[in-house]
Amino acid sequence: QVQLVESGGGLVQAGDSLRLSCAASGRTFSSLTMGWFRQAPGKEREFVGGSSWSGGRIYYADSVKGRFTISRDNAKSTVYLQMNSLKPEDTAVYFCAARTWGDLRLNQSPYDYWGQGTQVTVSS
Numbered sequence: 001q002v003q004l005v006e007s008g009g010g011l012v013q014a015g016d017s018l019r020l021s022c023a024a025s026g027r028t029f030s031s032l033t034m035g036w037f038r039q040a041p042g043k044e045r046e047f048v049g050g051s052s053w054s055g056g057r058i059y060y061a062d063s064v065k066g067r068f069t070i071s072r073d074n075a076k077s078t079v080y081l082q083m084n085s086l087k088p089e090d091t092a093v094y095f096c097a098a099r100t101w102g103d104l105r106l107n108q109s110p111y112d113y114w115g116q117g118t119q120v121t122v123s124s
Helices: none
Strands: 003-007 010-013 018-025 032-039 046-051 058-060 068-073 078-083 092-100 118-123
Touching: 003 092, 018 032, 018 092, 018 118, 032 068, 032 078, 046 068, 046 078, 058 068, 078 092
Parallel strands: 010 118
Antiparallel strands: 003 018, 018 078, 032 046, 032 092, 046 058, 068 078, 092 118
């Protein structure tokens, strides 16, 4: 069983930056493919970006490409989502998700473990 805990959300203004963290426990972190998803009010949950378990493949949704950066620190069992140049449309609850040894996937169903989410609100 893997436990995921997100942190770092908050209320910021457009153009500001935030860094989200997702700390994992319960499984060797280097075996986990990690994904970030978000869900805005009234919308479906969508893929934001992710890192394969090796860190060799990182992928971003077009909507955040060039603004968001994913990194992972295996020693701290933590994956980060650095969000720059935030826009009001980035407002959502952000979730991290994990799957063991699997390929990086853009849809939700392959991920076995989910965090509780952290709210990001970007004001205009």
